[in-house]
Amino acid sequence: MEGADLVAAGIAAGRRxxxxxxxxxxxxxxxxxxxxxxxxxxxxxxxGAAARGAGPAPLPAALAGLxxxxxSDRVAAKVxxxxxxxxxxxxxxxxxxxxxxxxxxxxxxxxxxxxxxxLRQSGAPAGHSAAAAKQSAAAEQSVAPLVVYADGVADPGNxxxxxxxxAAFGAAALVAAPGSVDLYGPKTVRAGMGxxxxxxxxxxxxxxxxxxxxxxxxxxxxxxxxxxxLADAELRRPAVLCVGAERAGLAPETLACVTDLLTIELxxxxxxxxxxxxxxxxxxxxxxxxxxxxxxxxxxxAGVAGAIALYEFARREGAAARGAAAPPxxxxxxxxxxxxxx
Numbered sequence: 385m386e387g388a389d390l391v392a393a394g395i396a397a398g399r400r401x402x403x404x405x406x407x408x409x410x411x412x413x414x415x416x417x418x419x420x421x422x423x424x425x426x427x428x429x430x431x432g433a434a435a436r437g438a439g440p441a442p443l444p445a446a447l448a449g450l451x452x453x454x455x456s457d458r459v460a461a462k463v464x465x466x467x468x469x470x471x472x473x474x475x476x477x478x479x480x481x482x483x484x485x486x487x488x489x490x491x492x493x494x495x496x497x498x499x500x501x502x503l504r505q506s507g508a509p510a511g512h513s514a515a516a517a518k519q520s521a522a523a524e525q526s527v528a529p530l531v532v533y534a535d536g537v538a539d540p541g542n543x544x545x546x547x548x549x550x551a552a553f554g555a556a557a558l559v560a561a562p563g564s565v566d567l568y569g570p571k572t573v574r575a576g577m578g579x580x581x582x583x584x585x586x587x588x589x590x591x592x593x594x595x596x597x598x599x600x601x602x603x604x605x606x607x608x609x610x611x612x613x614l615a616d617a618e619l620r621r622p623a624v625l626c627v628g629a630e631r632a633g634l635a636p637e638t639l640a641c642v643t644d645l646l647t648i649e650l651x652x653x654x655x656x657x658x659x660x661x662x663x664x665x666x667x668x669x670x671x672x673x674x675x676x677x678x679x680x681x682x683x684x685x686a687g688v689a690g691a692i693a694l695y696e697f698a699r700r701e702g703a704a705a706r707g708a709a710a711p712p713x714x715x716x717x718x719x720x721x722x723x724x725x726x
Contacts, residue, residue: 386464386570388412391474393578399473401450405463408454410471457529478568481584484597486555487529488622528621529556531598533591535628535638537686540565544575544629545687549706553626553691553698559586559594561638591626591641601625603643603658605634606689610643614693619700627690630683648684648692 385401394608406412466676532550537543543565550558560567567585586594589656592714595603602623605611626633626642632640 385474385476385573386466387470387574388472390555390573390578394474394476394581395450396580397481398583399581401476402473403473404452405455406451406452406473407460407469407471408456412471413454415436416529419535468546471574479581479585481557481586484557484559484586484589484594487531487584487601524594528623530554530621530694531556531594531624532558532598532690532694533561533594533624533626534558534564534686534690535561535591536632537564537625537627537629537635538627539686540571542567542573542630542685542687543567544572544577545570546690547576547585548579549691549694551576551579553694554701555583555694557586559589559624562587562588562590581682591638595624595641598622598624601643603641605639605642605645605692606693607645607647608633608683609647611647614646614648616645616698617646619697621697621701625690625693625697626695627686630685630689646693648689650681650684662683666670 385394391401391404418629420528455463457469460473463473464470510664526726532555534543534546536559537546543560547558547567558567564587565572567587568580573580591603602620604623604627605620605626606628624636643692
């Protein structure tokens with residue numbers, strides 16, 4: 385891990401670094417020297433460095449009790465993958481994710497989005513049995529897992545963005561197809577901003593194997609055009625959400641396993657008109673030869689498209705949880721269950 389923020393994120397996630405390096409002459413080394421630690425000893429007493437703005441606030445406390453070693457600029461340049469080595473670097477062991485089959489139980493282990501675990505109706509009048517059953521079904525929907533499948537995403541920046549979005553919007557795991565970029569590569573890790581510590585990651589897994597081991601019946605695939613509009617589609621869990629590379633899209637092998645195609649509507653543009661909406665992503669900006677409006681941009685990259693879809697899944701999950709928590713007869717949050725065009 386390169387950089388104070390990433391090192392602090394790893395330690396905050398409960399990972400213990402195998403070794404921590406600070407660049408000689410940096411503020412981080414000065415903070416160590418000013419405390420009780422010395423080269424090769426444990427780092428402590430770094431609170432003053434944080435107060436002086438030498439690094440992110442969590443780092444000094446995070447380094448307490450860990451062995452920290454200073455490096456010369458020449459050695460730091462050899463260790464780091466960056467053009468300018470950061471002040472703090474650390475080596476973490478690669479995490480071992482649980483078996484994919486363990487994700488099946490995520491619905492039972494996670495509480496609904498509103499907190500508090502599984503919702504139960506006790507002592508409800510007999511006349512409310514149907515409403516209670518509906519609430520129970522909605523609660524189960526809200527906690528069932530969603531797994532992100534990155535199909536051939538080769539750009540580390542896009543993969544890092546997708547990984548960060550998966551963690552931010554509550555995905556149970558991220559799985560990469562064979563041929564995808566290394567999930568723990570330096571550029572992916574930096575783009576993910578510490579999200580590699582937030583959820584299980586699986587490399588080189590074929591979608592058919594993933595679906596079989598998870599036992600899911602719904603597999604959503606993001607496509608440039610021809611799918612159901614994301615805003616109007618019925619989104620259910622447990623499920624797998626497949627995101628392909630921007631140019632190549634989803635591989636034929638992946639499409640064979642997809643049960644529902646989803647398309648993100650893009651704004652269109654034409655002379656004299658500021659915007660409109662279209663599910664097509666082909667063609668250049670402006671007007672086509674037939675006079676139909678073309679899209680303002682050709683496509684969305686995998687990171688952006690995946691983040692939009694993950695947000696929509698999370699938004700629906702939150703709406704379902706709020707509806708399940710409401711007492712029988714209370715007004716439902718219908719605005720959250722199916723968005724209107726606005």
